Amino acid sequence: MAGSGALASPAPNGRRERWAFALYAAPLATLFGLALSNFTLAVATLALPWSARGRRAWLARGQPVLAAAALYCLFLVAAVAASAEPGRSLREVGELFSLGMLPLALLALRGEREVRRLVDILAVAGTAFALHGLAQYLFGYGDLDRRIRGPFSHWMTFSGVLLVIDLLLVAQAVLPSGGPEERGRFWRTVRHPASRATALVLVNLALAGSLTRSAWVAVLVAVLTLVVGRAPRLLSMLLPAALVVLLLAPVPWVARALSIGSLRDASNYDRLCMLTAGARMVSEKPLLGIGPGLVRERYPIYRDATAPRIWVPHLHNSYMQIAAERGLLSLTALVALLGTGFLEAWRGLRRAEREGRGPADLHLGVAAALVAFAVAGLFEHNWGDTEVQRVVLAVLALPFCLREIG
Numbered sequence: 001m002a003g004s005g006a007l008a009s010p011a012p013n014g015r016r017e018r019w020a021f022a023l024y025a026a027p028l029a030t031l032f033g034l035a036l037s038n039f040t041l042a043v044a045t046l047a048l049p050w051s052a053r054g055r056r057a058w059l060a061r062g063q064p065v066l067a068a069a070a071l072y073c074l075f076l077v078a079a080v081a082a083s084a085e086p087g088r089s090l091r092e093v094g095e096l097f098s099l100g101m102l103p104l105a106l107l108a109l110r111g112e113r114e115v116r117r118l119v120d121i122l123a124v125a126g127t128a129f130a131l132h133g134l135a136q137y138l139f140g141y142g143d144l145d146r147r148i149r150g151p152f153s154h155w156m157t158f159s160g161v162l163l164v165i166d167l168l169l170v171a172q173a174v175l176p177s178g179g180p181e182e183r184g185r186f187w188r189t190v191r192h193p194a195s196r197a198t199a200l201v202l203v204n205l206a207l208a209g210s211l212t213r214s215a216w217v218a219v220l221v222a223v224l225t226l227v228v229g230r231a232p233r234l235l236s237m238l239l240p241a242a243l244v245v246l247l248l249a250p251v252p253w254v255a256r257a258l259s260i261g262s263l264r265d266a267s268n269y270d271r272l273c274m275l276t277a278g279a280r281m282v283s284e285k286p287l288l289g290i291g292p293g294l295v296r297e298r299y300p301i302y303r304d305a306t307a308p309r310i311w312v313p314h315l316h317n318s319y320m321q322i323a324a325e326r327g328l329l330s331l332t333a334l335v336a337l338l339g340t341g342f343l344e345a346w347r348g349l350r351r352a353e354r355e356g357r358g359p360a361d362l363h364l365g366v367a368a369a370l371v372a373f374a375v376a377g378l379f380e381h382n383w384g385d386t387e388v389q390r391v392v393l394a395v396l397a398l399p400f401c402l403r404e405i406g
Contacts, residue, residue, distance in 0.1 A: 017110070020051050024108035025121045027101070028394055031161060031387045032129065032151035038097075041390075045100050048107050055107055062106045062400040065340045069102050072333035076292065079326040083291030092292035092325075101390050105397030110405065112359045115398050116179045119168055119362065120190045122391065126165035127199040130206035133158055137209070143252060148209050152387065156380055159212035160388035162203050163376060164369045164395060167222050169200045171365030174230055179359065208249070211256050214379035222372035226364070266308055271379070273307035274299075274315040281324035289327035314384060318377035321384060334383065341396035342370045348399050359402060369395050 026040035059066070073096060083089035109115055133150035141148045147155040150162075173196065182188055189195060207215050227234045246254055259265045263272075280302040281290050290298060299311050315321045323331040345366035352358030373382065373392050382388050 016051060017114075020048060020108040021114055021117065023048050023051070024104055024394075025118060027390060028118075029121055029125055031125065031390065032132075034386060037387070037390070041097070041100070044104055044108075045097075048104050057405050058110065059103060059106050061403040061405060062103070062397065064344070065337065065396060065400055066103060066106075068333060068337040068340050069099060072330060072337055073099065075288070075330040075333050076326060079288045079292050079330060082285075082288040083294065085291055085294060088294060088297075089292040095389075098386055098389055099393065101393035102397050105394055105401055109397070109401040112362070112402060113180045113182075115359070115362055115401050116191075117187065118394065118398070119172075119365070120187060122165050122394075123169060123196070123199050124190060126162055126169075126203050129158065130162060130199075130202040133206045134202065134209060142209060144211060144256075147211050148206070150206070155210050155212060156382070157385050157387050159207055159210040159215040160373075160376065160380070160382045160385055161391055162207050162210075163215045163218055163372050164388070164391045166200070166203045166207060166219065167369040167372050168365040168395070169196065169203060170223065170226065171361050171368055172196055173200060174226055175361035175364055177359065177361045208253060211253070212380075213256060213260050214376045214382075216257065217260065217379065218372040218376035221375045222368045225371050226368055230364070270308045270312075271316050273304050274312060275317060275320055276304055277302040277307070278315045278317070278320035278324040282320075282328070285327065287327045287329055289323065289325045289330070292325050295321060295325050314381040316380055318381050318383040321381045337396070338370055338374055341399065342367055344399040345370070348402060362402065363399055366395055366398050 023040075023044040027037045027044060030036040030040050076093065076095065080086060080089040080093060109118060129150040129152075133148040136142070136148045136150075140146060148158070149155040150158040152158045152161070176193070179191070182191070204219075207219065224238070227238065246257070249257075259268070261268075263269055277299060278295075281295070281298075284290065295315060296311060296313055303310070315324060319331060319334075322334055345363045348358070348363035349360055349367060352360035352363060370392075373388075376382050383392075
């Protein structure tokens with residue numbers, strides 16, 4: 001039965017399976033250029049359903065998460081229809097294109113071997129992004145006015161993508177597992193302990209250097225979750241470790257960390273004003289919101305008189321942004337989508353521990369990555385960032401791709 005347990009690693013893939021994997025991995029490997037990622041995703045959207053003929057049972061593995069995604073899409077369309085400006089809101093339907101990453105994963109990936117390979121691709125991409133960002137220090141970047149952003153257009157995109165990849169790498173360090181034997185030199189090199197350690201160090205250095213406080217808080221909460229769930233004895237070591245990090249960190253990093261909870265920080269107060277304005281929007285149209293894409297232009301109507309900015313691009317909180325634009329129905333669907341993926345990963349982790357076999361590290365990585373993403377969403381509209389959303393949708397699908405096909 002589908003979902004009864006982790007799938008034993010299949011035999012080496014045939015040409016058709018290799019093409020399906022490559023088609024799906026391409027939009028993630030090319031996130032450094034959104035136009036290129038869009039093109040490869042369009043090719044995958046057209047080609048994967050054709051190349052995956054006869055794989056209807058593969059889709060059935062993901063019924064719970066697909067149901068949540070379908071509700072999210074339905075409420076998006078309903079919010080557009082109910083919008084005060086349907087013409088403007090209609091542009092937001094383009095999000096459905098990226099949401100295709102979820103069902104396409106179920107068509108392209110089968111079992112532990114291919115899931116591990118996709119995580120390896122993300123690790124390589126994350127390492128390259130991190131190196132790009134760290135290299136920007138050589139060109140005068142690194143302070144608040146010129147924050148490192150790697151190959152992306154904004155530092156929030158940079159940190160958002162690295163955040164998800166980071167927790168996948170952390171889980172592999174906590175529960176090291178080689179997985180099925182690989183013959184290819186590339187896969188063996190990527191999975192070498194030295195390669196994984198290097199990737200983990202570079203990604204975390206880049207995350208720290210991005211000066212993105214939401215990502216720092218998210219990493220801390222996710223790591224605490226890992227420690228409490230996996231090794232509670234290590235809790236006593238976290239405070240000394242944090243003190244060592246603070247002592248060794250550059251002064252701008254420490255100052256940035258100490259400003260996280262300060263209302264004297266202008267950006268913190270600005271975010272509180274955004275939450276207040278968002279709450280007013282929700283109270284006006286609670287079910288379907290004021291309309292997708294309308295927060296930016298209508299913010300001046302709802303803002304406090306003391307708010308630092310007259311207009312904002314978004315509300316810097318994924319949950320408030322969705323509730324304000326699309327209503328509480330869409331917010332419920334989004335929480336259900338993330339929660340379904342987390343619960344499936346958690347069940348997979350417990351099953352692997354109980355049976356003493358299976359990809360426990362993959363399930364742990366998905367659970368930790370989703371926790372980190374959810375926490376970061378309290379401080380930034382990361383769900384609205386296309387590159388970040390695509391990585392998260394791929395990660396959401398992974399525990400379902402590990403289910404048995406039957």
